[in-house]
Amino acid sequence: MEDVNELVFDLLSQVEKSRQKELAEALKKMGAIDENQKKVVSDLTSKLVGKLFQPVVENIRIAALNNEGKILEAASKLLITNHN
Numbered sequence: 103m104e105d106v107n108e109l110v111f112d113l114l115s116q117v118e119k120s121r122q123k124e125l126a127e128a129l130k131k132m133g134a135i136d137e138n139q140k141k142v143v144s145d146l147t148s149k150l151v152g153k154l155f156q157p158v159v160e161n162i163r164i165a166a167l168n169n170e171g172k173i174l175e176a177a178s179k180l181l182i183t184n185h186n
Contacts, residue, residue, distance in 0.1 A: 106166035106174065110159050113181050121151050 125147050129140060158181070165173040 106162060109174065109178055109182070110162060113159070113162075114155065116181075116183060117151055117155055121147050 125144055129135070129143065132139075132143075135143075158177075162174065162177050165177070
C-alpha cells in the first residue's frame with residue numbers, strides 16, 4: 103500500500119502544481135480583482151480538480167486492494183509525468 107500512497111501523492115502533487123500555475127496565469131490575465139474574487143477563483147479550481155481526480159484516486163486505491171499490479175503500473179505511466 104506504501105507504493106500506492108506514493109503514487110497518489112505524486113499524482114496529486116503534480117495536479118496541484120499544474121493548478122497553481124494555471125491559476126496564477128488566469129489571475130494575471132484577469133487584472134485588478136480583489137482578494138475575495140481571487141479566493142473564489144482559487145476555490146473553484148481546487149474543487150474542480152478534486153472532483154475530477156477523486157474517482158481516479160479511488161480507483162487506484164481499489165486496484166491496490168485487489169492486488170492489480172498491472173493497473174497500478176499503467177496508472178503510474180499514464181498519470182505521472184516524471185518517472186524514475
